[in-house]
Amino acid sequence: MKLRFLAILLATAAAGCATTDNPTRIENDFRAIVKEANSKVFPAVVYIHAIAANTESGTDKANAVRGSGVIISPDGEVLTNFHVADKASSIRCLLNNAEAYDAEIIGFDKDIDLALLQLKIPEDNPPLPYAEFTDKPVQEGDFVMAMGAPWGLNRSVSLGIISCATRYLPESSEYSLWYQTDAAISPGNSGGPLVNTEGRVVGINTLGADKLGFAIPAPTIKDILPRLREYGKANWAWLGLELQPLNDFDQNIYFDFDSGVIVSDTQQDSPAQKAGFQPYDRIVSVNGQPVTIKNSEDMPELRRKLGMMPFDQEINFDVIRDNENITITVTPQPKGRVEGNELILERWGFTAKTINRFENPFLFFYSPNGIFIYGIDSSGNAAYSGLQNGDIIMEINHKPVKSLDELKAVYDDAVENINRKSNALFMIQRNGSIYYVALDFSRDTNKK
Template sequence: MSLRSLVFSCVALVVVAGAGSLALAPWNGAPPAVAQAPQADAPIEQRAIPQSDAEIKLSFAPIVEAVSPSVVNVYATRIEQQTVSPFANDPFFSRFFGDRYFQSRPRESRSLGSGVIVDAAGVILTNRHVIEGATDVRIALSDGREYAVDIVIEDEQTDLAVLRVRDGGDATFPAISFADSDHLLVGDLVLAIGNPFGVGQTVTSGIVSALARTGVEATDYEFFIQTDAAINPGNSGGALVDMAGRLVGINTAIYSQSGGSVGIGFAIPANMARLVAEAGVNGGEIVRPWFGAKMQPVSSDIAASLGMMAPHGAMITEVAPSGPAERAGFQSGDVILSVDGFRVDDPSAFNFRLATRTLGESAKLERLRSGATETIDFLVEAAPQPADSAIASISANSRFAGVTVRQLDPALAEAKGMPYDAVGVLVTAVQPGSPAEAMGLRVDDVLLSLNDTEITDAATFSQIASQRVRTWQIILQREGRVSRAIVSG
């Protein structure tokens, strides 16, 4: 059985019923006093194990007392459709009786997770899967206060979300400070704080079991901290803190066959979480660096053919035309070994390292080419924004009214797993209740042809889709498959 088949997101427990800069200062009050405890980012030779009975009796209580007010419970309510008949999914009954006999009715579903206050104005960081699809979200602080919150950011690429207290008045919230997760070492002590199984705020202790774990969740940035601190359903979005009481990660997943903790939990590193939190505090969108190349891991056979002592690194397989990687001189076959001195073991590690770099700055990329290594100064930049002419919305009296599309470009094609030279327009929005929705168009559909005219750009699509015709012959790509359809005009 594969690792991925045994990994369950720490999904919130479900019960079915009918602008400014990020505050990185410590909490209000004195920092936790841990007797002679070295900083978590201290050199390894300064990290000592207990040497006496007095040191063994040291308690985590000061850390917990300082940190726990920053960890909240997150309650998300969503409305789901429930089919009344138990035979609704039976193809035999569906075929002979039709959908009219299997009506659905709305039901209210509540999920429970955790969150971390990252700004004193009431900004909370949690997992996206905790609040996904929610129609109402509330938080409860450790002192019992409850607040309604607005969802500011839902970032599918990292499975993180940012919430903001809706009516906090003049209240100041106890914000946690971020640690530099790059300073973590395997064996460092950590505490996990959250609300497992809805029993209330709970603290568990453990160590950092591993770093840079991949294959855990289907996110774009797989680079997880592994810990043996007990993490269970309901802990999602909670805090993983170091011995200085700083946030080192957001608890997000567990490895389990039963759904309970078996001592293998995973957290999103603080350096990634901080970028999402800062975007939420500033009220803006997340803009990430773009490298402009596709990569693959370096296998043992590839390493041997390249004369490498051991397989590691990210090998470039395709370079986007006129993209940042091409302008920096990268070619197919190059192997990236490190970013700013941090070793790169695979493409996931490279993506994480680049994503946590600041736009406009220079990163040092160590490259292997033709048996020789060299360091390249790479300018970290975002993907180019689409021109106004690359976006089209249809509002005319047409079957396509209510749809918004964007012309494919190399950056967008890469993000959607398509070749760099892919052509067509990508559906980015479909207005609810619109003719386009009634026709069956979905977000991420790629429209390739309308009435035997190839769609190469947004202008062509807009011109044709605004027409009134008797019949539409549509060729589109959905989830990697090309389909043809004929619909009335």
């Protein structure tokens, strides 16, 4: 309450009204609050320097990635973004007291973009300062501070408010909403904490542009953190249900129901499909608990809830199909890998990757078991020959190539015999059509 009172007064002062008796006192109070909050979390903020393979460039050149993190336990657990720690061969963390430690990845989830690190501190090290998550609900207008290392400038704090507490970004996460803030979040802030005036962490800063910053909300993190500790991953349960909300303003779609959620499709060979779910089924309750998804903002929470169901337990869905109540029972499966393996073929100038149904649904449609070109070295041989990202490799020199192992064998053979033959005929599938591409790899792109 005190904070709100101050906020209103501050706004008045800022508008230049001199009616307040003693503006200085009020400003001092707010400054004190910010300072106090800052002092609680600031010592727990770390500056992260990771060396990560950049497979998207089709070479094994490593990139230096700079980001932020926050210590969440006295023995050195650090939370940061998955995209900060992704493919890192080494992670170094600089603490606020100028001590530096290496860190290793304990667990991560790509969808939510969260990674849990463990600092490699000496056993007799005194407990580290750490930050705590807030228990209180976050609302629009709450003052928040983003801490971290924007553009690599560590020990930075910026101030703003929560612009939207329930932002749905369908391209960015299927399991989580976002807090939107106007506190400046720049590259390098990634993984740093978003802190309220009580000095509690409300989220992990993840995305940002101009006055639009987005942070992973604390409730999502608190849901997922024990699973990262236990399994090293979110370990989502997979049902294979495609769901649609009752209302969609953008597409002007309104189903005439007050409750439930619409099943739009089931994924191929999924537990939901095997259990008999059909498009246009309306789920009204899950394990007896009523479900209503009015808008797409409500969707991530349900998906997260379903995704965290135990694998060995049946889930009972009450479903209305053609005005009849039916019950469908599904036993979820582990979602498994959400990303394919990668293989860098430096002489050819590209990175190949296995097709994963979750990561590449369209490629999966064309070729469920296959490999595709994931990254291209823009100055490499593949780029010069016209191969493109997303090309599914079907054949090389008229021989089918379906796996990274087979590709590796063909590649090694080709590079070994480069003096005899320095080109390869690729049959690729590009967006559903077959093309041939001759890859000339006589040029050694490493030689300048």
